[in-house]
Amino acid sequence: MIRINKYLxxxxxxxxxxxxxxxxxxxxxxxxxxxxxxxxxxxxxxDEVKVDGVVVKPVSNxxxxxxxxxxxxxxxxxxxxxxRTVADLVTGVTERVYPVGRLDLDTEGVxxxxxxxxxxxxLTHPRYGVVRVYRARxxxxxxxxxxxxxxxxxxxxxxxxxxxxxxxxxxxxKYSDLILELTEGRKREVKHLCKAVGHPVVKLxxxxxxxxxxxxxxxxxxxxxxxxxxxxxxxxxxx
Ligand code: URA
Numbered sequence: 001m002i003r004i005n006k007y008l009x010x011x012x013x014x015x016x017x018x019x020x021x022x023x024x025x026x027x028x029x030x031x032x033x034x035x036x037x038x039x040x041x042x043x044x045x046x047d048e049v050k051v052d053g054v055v056v057k058p059v060s061n062x063x064x065x066x067x068x069x070x071x072x073x074x075x076x077x078x079x080x081x082x083x084r085t086v087a088d089l090v091t092g093v094t095e096r097v098y099p100v101g102r103l104d105l106d107t108e109g110v111x112x113x114x115x116x117x118x119x120x121x122x123l124t125h126p127r128y129g130v131v132r133v134y135r136a137r138x139x140x141x142x143x144x145x146x147x148x149x150x151x152x153x154x155x156x157x158x159x160x161x162x163x164x165x166x167x168x169x170x171x172x173x174k175y176s177d178l179i180l181e182l183t184e185g186r187k188r189e190v191k192h193l194c195k196a197v198g199h200p201v202v203k204l205x206x207x208x209x210x211x212x213x214x215x216x217x218x219x220x221x222x223x224x225x226x227x228x229x230x231x232x233x234x235x236x237x238x239x
Contacts, residue, residue, distance in 0.1 A: 001041040001042065001043055001044075002041065002042055002044060003038070003039060003040070003041060003042070004019070004023055004028065004030070004035055004038065004039075004040040004041070004049075005017075005019035005020050005023065005038055006019075006117065007042045007044065007049060007058075008022060008028070008051065008056065008117075009117025009118070009121060010058040010059065010118070011049070011051075011056035011057060011058055011059060011117075012056075012059040012095060012096050012097070012098070012115030012116075012117070013098075014077075014098050015098055015099075015100070015117070015121065015124070016117060016120070016121045017121075017124070018098070019038075020038040022051065023036060023037070023038055023040070024036060027051055027052050028049065028050070028051055029049070029050045029053075030042060030047050030048070030049050031047055031048055032048075044058070059095065059115050059116075061095060061115075062114065062116040062119075063093060063097050063113075063114060063115055063116075063224065064112065064113075064114045064116065064119075064224065064225040064229070064230050064233070065090060065093065065097055065112065065113040065114065065222050065223070065224055065225065066110060066111070066112055066113075066212050066213075066214065066217070066225060067089055067090055067110075067111045067112075067113060067214075067221075067222040068108075068109065068110070068214035068217035068218065068219050068220065068221055068222070069086060069089075069103055069108055069110075069111040069219075070089075070108055070219040070220050071105070071106045071107065071108050072084060072106070073085060073086050073088065073089065074105055075099050075101075075102035075103050075104075075111065076099075076102075077099075083105070086099060086111060086113075089222065090113055090222050093113075095115050096115060097113040097114055097115050098113060098114070098115070098120070099111055099112070099113055100112040100113065100119075100124060101123070101124040101185055101209075102187075103206060104188060104204070106204070107204045107205070107206065108204070108205045108206070108219065109134075109204075109205040109206030109207055109214060110206045110207065110209040110212055110213060110214050111209075112210075112212060112225075113222075118239055119233060119234060119237065119239050122237035122238070122239060123209075123210055123237060124185060126185065126186070128236075128237045128238075129184070130183065130209070130210045130236065130237065131181060131182070131208070131209075131211075132181070132182050132183070132185055132206060132208065133179065133181050133182075133207050133208035133209075134178075134179070134180045134182070134204055134205065134206050134207065135169070135177065135178070135179055135180075135204075135205045135207050136177070136178045136180055136190055136194060136201050136203070136204050136205075137175055137176070137177050137178075137201070137202050137203040137204075138175060138176055138177075138178060138194050138200060138202065139174070139175055139199055139200050139202060140174070140175065140176065140198065140199045141171050141172075141173075141174075141176055142166075142168055142176040142178060142197075142199055146166075146197045146198070146199065147166045147167075147168060149197050150163070150164045150165075150166045150180070150193055150194075150197060151163060151164065151165055151166065154196045154197070155196075156186055156192050157192060158186060158187065160184075160186055162184065162186060162189050162192065162193050163182070163183075163184075164180040164181065164182050164189075164190070164193050165180070165181040165182075166178050166179070166180050166181075167179040167180075167181075175202065176199065178194075179207075180193075190204055210233055210236055211229075211232060211233075211236070212225065212229060212233070
């Protein structure tokens with residue numbers, strides 16, 4: 001028996017975390033009955049699970065994709081407000097792949113997609129400490145004490161302490177370019193941290209996620225990961 005959210009992630013429906021939302025929207029049935037509790041246990045061998053009326057089964061054909069996300073696209077497969085979503089860019093993939101974590105509407109850069117629920121879960125869970133690297137243009141002239149403050153840690157709106165190893169790439173009269181390395185990936189973490197030290201972000205690009213970059217991809221383009229890249233990701237998080 002496994003939890004319904006884990007089962008839905010194994011079926012490539014969505015990430016484990018987002019599966020709870022799908023369940024709470026009463027879109028999931030098990031043996032014909034609506035399930036709306038995230039803790040519901042599924043018997044993988046015997047139960048028939050449907051999402052939006054369609055039977056779902058664990059995926060064996062895993063796909064791994066990196067998208068160079070442009071600004072202006074929501075990290076979601078569908079959006080009720082009809083904004084452009086990243087799904088509009090990752091087209092022509094027969095398997096249903098979903099984003100690994102999220103980037104803000106106005107953030108650009110590396111966004112992975114997969115239908116491998118376990119790998120996606122581990123890459124995004126703070127416990128696994130996966131490194132994300134961002135280039136941030138921030139307002140004002142960043143100084144060494146601010147750099148130290150970012151590394152020491154700052155309380156985030158969700159109560160957690162966020163840390164960033166910050167390198168100062170360039171300081172101009174009115175802005176600075178920083179390279180920030182984070183290992184947790186909490187919601188809007190970079191923007192919160194920079195704002196907290198008095199340097200709000202004006203532009204944010206994720207240049208590396210778990211060792212994967214967008215090198216060679218124009219904004220809006222995507223590619224499948226090479227087998228050796230997938231193997232590296234698996235090794236990184238112990239799958
Ligand atoms: N941190 C942010 O503030 N925004 C992102 O999109 C990613 C990390």
